[in-house]
Amino acid sequence: xxxxxxxxxxxxxxxxxxxxxxxxxxxxxxxxxxxxxxxxxxxxxxxxxxxxxxxxxxxxxxxxxxxxxxxxxxxxxxxxxxxxxxxxxxxxxxxxxxxxxxxxxxxxxxxxxxxxxxxxxxxxxxxxxxxxxxxxxxxxxxxxxxxxxxxxxxxxxxxxxxxxxxxxxxxxxxxxxxxxxxxxxxxxxxxxxxxxxxxxxxxxxxxxxxxxxxxxxxxxxxxxxxxxxxxxxxxxxxxxxxxxxxxxxxxxxxxxxxxxxxxxxxxxxxxxxxxxxxxxxxxxxxxxxxxxxxxxxxxxxxxxxxxxxxxxxxxxxxxxxxxxxxxxxxxxxxxxxxxxxx
Amino acid sequence: xxxxxxxxxxxxxxxxxxxxxxxxxxxxxxxxxxxxxxxxxxxxxxxxxxxxxxxxxxxxxxxxxxxxxxxxxxxxxxxxxxxxxxxxxxxxxxxxxxxxxxxxxxxxxxxxxxxxxxxxxxxxxxxxxxxxxxxxxxxxxxxxxxxxxxxxxxxxxxxxxxxxxxxxxxxxxxxxxxxxxxxxxxxxxxxxxxxxxxxxxxxxxxxxxxxxxxxxxxxxxxxxxxxxxxxxxxxxxxxxx
Numbered sequence: 001x002x003x004x005x006x007x008x009x010x011x012x013x014x015x016x017x018x019x020x021x022x023x024x025x026x027x028x029x030x031x032x033x034x035x036x037x038x039x040x041x042x043x044x045x046x047x048x049x050x051x052x053x054x055x056x057x058x059x060x061x062x063x064x065x066x067x068x069x070x071x072x073x074x075x076x077x078x079x080x081x082x083x084x085x086x087x088x089x090x091x092x093x094x095x096x097x098x099x100x101x102x103x104x105x106x107x108x109x110x111x112x113x114x115x116x117x118x119x120x121x122x123x124x125x126x127x128x129x130x131x132x133x134x135x136x137x138x139x140x141x142x143x144x145x146x147x148x149x150x151x152x153x154x155x156x157x158x159x160x161x162x163x164x165x166x167x168x169x170x171x172x173x174x175x176x177x178x179x180x181x182x183x184x185x186x187x188x189x190x191x192x193x194x195x196x197x198x199x200x201x202x203x204x205x206x207x208x209x210x211x212x213x214x215x216x217x218x219x220x221x222x223x224x225x226x227x228x229x230x231x232x233x234x235x236x237x238x239x240x241x242x243x244x245x246x247x248x249x250x251x252x253x254x255x256x257x258x259x260x261x262x263x264x265x266x267x268x269x270x271x272x273x274x275x276x277x278x279x280x281x282x283x284x285x286x287x288x289x290x291x292x293x294x295x296x297x298x299x300x301x302x303x304x305x306x307x308x309x310x311x312x313x314x315x316x317x318x319x320x321x322x323x324x325x326x327x328x329x330x331x332x333x334x335x336x337x338x339x340x341x342x
Numbered sequence: 343x344x345x346x347x348x349x350x351x352x353x354x355x356x357x358x359x360x361x362x363x364x365x366x367x368x369x370x371x372x373x374x375x376x377x378x379x380x381x382x383x384x385x386x387x388x389x390x391x392x393x394x395x396x397x398x399x400x401x402x403x404x405x406x407x408x409x410x411x412x413x414x415x416x417x418x419x420x421x422x423x424x425x426x427x428x429x430x431x432x433x434x435x436x437x438x439x440x441x442x443x444x445x446x447x448x449x450x451x452x453x454x455x456x457x458x459x460x461x462x463x464x465x466x467x468x469x470x471x472x473x474x475x476x477x478x479x480x481x482x483x484x485x486x487x488x489x490x491x492x493x494x495x496x497x498x499x500x501x502x503x504x505x506x507x508x509x510x511x512x513x514x515x516x517x518x519x520x521x522x523x524x525x526x527x528x529x530x531x532x533x534x535x536x537x538x539x540x541x542x543x544x545x546x547x548x549x550x551x552x553x554x555x556x557x558x559x560x561x562x563x564x565x566x567x568x569x570x571x572x573x574x575x576x577x578x579x580x581x582x583x
Contacts, residue, residue, distance in 0.1 A: 217535040299540035 035059065038099055038106050040066055045088050045111040057108075059100035063093045066110070080189040083113040118189035125179040128198050132206030133172040139210035140165045151216045158220045160228045164213050164296050167235055168206075171288060174239065182246050184253045205307075208300045221297040228295055235291030241284035244270035249281070260326055275331070276339035278323055279316040283337055286312065313337050368429040373486045375420065380479040382414040387472045404452065404459040404468070411468065414475075415448050439558070444471070446551075447513055454529065455520040463519060467512030470505050477501060510555060517552050524548060 040054040052070055067079035083092040086102065088111050099108060140161075144152050156162065212218065221227040248271045252261050265272045273280040289305040316337035324330050335342060386407055393403050418441050424430040425437045452464055481498045484490040524530075530544040 212534075212539045212541070215534060215539075219535050219537050219539055222537060297537065297539060299538045 036106060038104075038108055040099075041107065041109045042066075042070060042084070042112050043109060045085070045113045051112060057099065059098075061099050062095060063097045063099075064095040066099070067095070070112070077114060078118075080118045081115050083115050084110040085113070086110065115191060117192035119192045119195055120189055121185040121187060122179055122183070124190060124195050124198060125183075126176060127195065128202045129172045129175045129179065131199060131203040133169055133176070135203060135206045136165065136168050136172075136210040139207070139214040142214065142216075146211070147216055154216075156214060156216075156218065158218065160220050160295060161213060161218060163228065163232060164292070167232070167292060167295070168210075171239065171292075174243065178243070178246050182250050184250055205300075205304045209296075209298065209304060212298050212300055213296050219297075221295070227297070231291045231293075231295035233291075235288050235295065238284045238287035238291060241270040241273070242281055242288065244268045245273075245281040245284060248274075262323065262327055262330060273339070274334075276334060278320040278334045278336050279312075282312040282316050283339075286337070313342060316342075369486055372424070372429060373483060375424075376479045376483040376486065379414065379417070380476060380483055382410070382417070383472055383475040383479065386410050386414065387476065390469070390472070400462065400465045401460045404464055407468070408453070408459075412448055412453065415444055415471075418444065443558075447516070450530075451517060451520055451548075455523050457523050458516060458519045461516060461519050463512045463515035465512075467509050467516065470509040470512060474502065474505050474509070514552055514555060517548055521545060521548060 036059060037056040038059055040052075040057045041050065042052040042054075043049065044051055052073055054066070054069060057066070057069075063084060064079060067082045067084065070082060071078050079095075085092050086104065086109075092113075093102070093110075102108065139146060142151050142154055221231075248263060248266055248268070251266075252263055263271075263274050265274045270284075271280070273283065277283050286305070286309050289301070289308060293301045293305050313336070320334070320336035389407050389410065390403060393406050394400065397403075421430070422434060422438050422441055425432050425434040430437075447467070452459060458464065477494065477497045481490070481494050484494055525545045528544075530542070530547075532538075532540065532542045534541050
C-alpha cells in the first residue's frame with residue numbers, strides 16, 4: 001500500500017513538472033516513461049533475519065523515506081533510532097542519501113541496527129544548561145541545609161561573589177537562548193543514556209563550584225579588584241565572541257541546503273579568529289571559563305575548565321579532521337582550537 | 343620495476359626482523375619481570391611465616407614486612423606501562439585502577455595510619471594479596487615459558503573465588519578501623535578558608551572509597567569472570583584481589 005502511495009506521488013511529481021519539488025530531489029527525466037523501481041530489503045545486522053521487503057520503491061527516495069516506511073511496519077523503531085548500512089561493517093548511511101545514487105543494483109539490501117532510545121540534541125542541551133543555572137542560584141541564595149544554619153538566606157559580603165553569580169547565570173542563560181533560537185543541529189538525536197552522563201557531569205560540577213564560591217568562608221582573589229576587573233573583561237569578551245561565532249555558524253546553514261561550507265571571517269571582528277582556528281566557539285568557551293577561574297580563584301572552577309578544555313580539544317580535532325577530509329582547499333593556517341598551538 | 347619490487351620485499355623483511363627482535367626483547371623483559379615479582383612475593387610470604395612461627399603473634403608483623411611489601415607493590419606500577427606500550431594485551435584503565443587501589447591501600451592507609459597496623463584485617467588482606475600475587479605472577483611466568491603446570495592454571499582460575507571476597511573484607515575492615523584516627527588527626531585534609539577556595543576531607547573521602555568498593559569491585563569481578571578462556575594468553579589479567 002505504501003509503495004502504491006509512493007508510486008502515486010511519483011506520478012504526481014512527474015506531472016507537476018516545472019514546479020519546484022518540496023525536497024531537493026533530482027527530477028526524473030521527462031523523456032523516460034518507465035521508472036525503474038527498486039526493491040529494498042532490510043536485514044537485521046546481527047541475526048541477518050529479513051525484517052522487511054519493500055517493492056516498487058521509487059529510485060529518488062532518500063534513506064529517510066525508507067526509514068519512515070520501515071517505521072510504519074515496526075512502530076517501536078522510529079527513524080531516528082534506525083541505523084541503515086550497505087555493509088555490516090560499514091558506516092551508516094545518511095538520511096539525505098538517495099537510493100539511486102547508492103552503489104546497489106535494483107535490489108538494495110540494507111543492514112539495520114537499533115541505536116536504542118534517542119533523545120533530541122536540543123532537549124539534552126536545555127536540560128544540561130537549566131540544571132547549573134538553577135543549582136548555582138540555590139547556593140548563591142544560601143538555601144537551608146547547604147551551609148551552617150546561621151548563614152541561611154544571607155548574602156556574601158564580597159562583591160566578586162555577586163559578579164560571579166551574574167556571570168555564571170548569564171553564561172548558562174545565553175546557552176539556553178542559543179539552543180532555542182540560534183543553533184542548528186546537524187544530528188537530530190543522541191542515545192538516551194547520554195543525558196544521564198552529561199547532566200550528572202554539568203550539574204555536579206556546577207554544585208561543586210557554587211558551593212565554594214558562595215561559601216561564607218570564601219576568600220576573594222589575591223590581587224583584589226584589578227584581578228576581578230581583568231577577569232570580568234576576559235569573560236565578557238569571550239562571551240561576545242562565542243555568540244558571534246554561533247551566529248556566524250548559523251548563517252552558514254541558512255539556506256536549508258545540507259551542503260557543508262567552510263566558515264570564514266565576517267565583518268564582525270570577533271569572527272576574525274576563523275582565520276587561525278577551525279572551532280573558535282570552543283576557543284571562546286575556554287576563554288570564558290579561564291576568565292571565570294581568574295575571577296573566582298577557585299580550584300574546582302579550574303578543574304572544570306581543564307576538563308572542559310580537554311573534551312573540547314578532542315571535539316575540535318575531530319571537527320578539524322573532518323573539514324580537512326571534506327575540503328581540499330581548506331586553509332592551512334588554521335589549527336583546531338588554539339591558534340598555532342593545538 | 344623489478345628492483346623496486348625487490349626493495350619492497352627487502353624493506354618488509356627488515357620491518358619483520360625488527361618486529362621479531364622487539365617481540366623477543368619484550369618477552370625476555372616480561373619473563374624477568376614476572377620471575378622477579380614471583381620471587382618478591384615469595385620472600386614476603388616466607389618472612390610472614392617465619393615471623394609468626396618465631397613470635398607466635400601477628401602484632402608487629404606488618405612493621406616487619408612493610409618495606410618489602412611497599413617495594414613490590416609499588417613496582418607493580420610497571421604493569422600499567424606494559425599495557426600502555428602494548429606488550430601486554432590488557433586495558434590500561436583496568437590495570438591502572440587495580441594497581442592504584444593497591445597502592446592506595448599500602449601507602450595512604452596502612453603506611454600513614456600507624457595505629458591500625460596491628461589489626462587482624464591488615465594481616466588478612468596482606469596474606470590474601472600474597473597468595474594471589476604468587477599465583478598470578480607464576481602463571482604469567484609459566485605462560486611466557488610455554489610450560490604451564492595444571493595446578494597453577496587451576497589455582498589462577500579458582501582461588502580467586504575465595505581470595506577475592508576475603509581480600510575485599512580485609513581491605514574494608516582496615517579502612518573502617520582507620521576512620522576514627524583520621525577524623526581525630528585531620529590528616530590529608532584541607533579546610534576552609536584558604537586562598538584556593540577548595541576543601542578536602544580525608545575522612546569522608548575514605549567513606550566514599552568504602553562505598554565505591556560495591557560498584558567497582560562488582561564490575562571488575564564481572565569482567566574477569568568472562569576472562570575464563572580455556573586458552574590462556576599473555577596478558578589475561580584476572581582482577582587483582
